[in-house]
Amino acid sequence: MTKPPEAYNIPEIQTDQDLIRAYQQATMKIARWQTWYNINVNTNHFNYNERAKSKRQEEKTNE
Structure with missing residues:
Protein backbone atom coordinates (compact mmCIF):
# COMPACT_ATOMS: atom_id res chain seq x y z
CA MET A 1 0.00 0.00 0.00
CA THR A 15 -15.15 31.35 16.95
CA ASP A 16 -17.98 30.04 14.81
CA GLN A 17 -15.87 30.82 11.74
CA ASP A 18 -13.06 28.63 13.14
CA TRP A 36 -6.72 6.70 -0.80
CA ASN A 44 -15.32 1.67 -4.55
CA HIS A 45 -17.59 1.32 -1.53
CA PHE A 46 -20.20 3.70 -2.91
CA ASN A 47 -20.56 1.93 -6.27
CA TYR A 48 -20.65 -1.42 -4.49
CA ASN A 49 -23.55 -0.27 -2.33
CA GLU A 50 -25.49 0.93 -5.35
CA ARG A 51 -24.96 -2.40 -7.16
CA ALA A 52 -26.02 -4.35 -4.08
CA LYS A 53 -29.11 -2.16 -3.72
CA SER A 54 -30.15 -2.65 -7.35
CA LYS A 55 -29.53 -6.41 -7.08
CA ARG A 56 -31.81 -6.61 -4.02
CA GLN A 57 -34.48 -4.69 -5.90
CA GLU A 58 -34.23 -7.12 -8.82
CA GLU A 59 -34.58 -10.08 -6.47
CA LYS A 60 -37.72 -8.57 -4.97
CA THR A 61 -39.31 -8.08 -8.41
CA ASN A 62 -38.47 -11.67 -9.40
CA GLU A 63 -40.24 -13.15 -6.38
Missing part, protein backbone atom coordinates in the same frame (compact mmCIF):
# COMPACT_ATOMS: atom_id res chain seq x y z
CA THR A 2 1.06 3.55 -0.56
CA LYS A 3 1.64 5.99 2.25
CA PRO A 4 -1.71 7.18 3.65
CA PRO A 5 -2.65 10.86 3.88
CA GLU A 6 -1.53 12.68 6.99
CA ALA A 7 -3.74 12.54 10.05
CA TYR A 8 -6.03 15.49 10.67
CA ASN A 9 -5.16 17.52 13.74
CA ILE A 10 -8.07 19.51 15.12
CA PRO A 11 -7.08 23.17 15.35
CA GLU A 12 -7.91 25.43 18.25
CA ILE A 13 -11.47 26.67 17.80
CA GLN A 14 -12.46 30.00 19.27
CA LEU A 19 -15.57 25.84 13.71
CA ILE A 20 -16.89 26.04 10.14
CA ARG A 21 -13.36 26.08 8.72
CA ALA A 22 -12.35 23.08 10.88
CA TYR A 23 -15.47 21.18 9.76
CA GLN A 24 -14.68 21.88 6.10
CA GLN A 25 -11.08 20.75 6.52
CA ALA A 26 -12.15 17.59 8.36
CA THR A 27 -14.65 16.74 5.62
CA MET A 28 -11.99 17.18 2.92
CA LYS A 29 -9.56 15.02 4.92
CA ILE A 30 -12.15 12.24 5.20
CA ALA A 31 -12.69 12.38 1.43
CA ARG A 32 -8.92 12.09 0.86
CA TRP A 33 -8.75 9.05 3.15
CA GLN A 34 -11.70 7.40 1.37
CA THR A 35 -10.09 8.02 -2.01
CA TYR A 37 -8.35 3.58 0.64
CA ASN A 38 -10.43 2.87 -2.47
CA ILE A 39 -7.37 3.18 -4.71
CA ASN A 40 -5.23 0.94 -2.48
CA VAL A 41 -7.76 -1.87 -2.10
CA ASN A 42 -9.06 -1.49 -5.65
CA THR A 43 -12.67 -0.99 -4.63
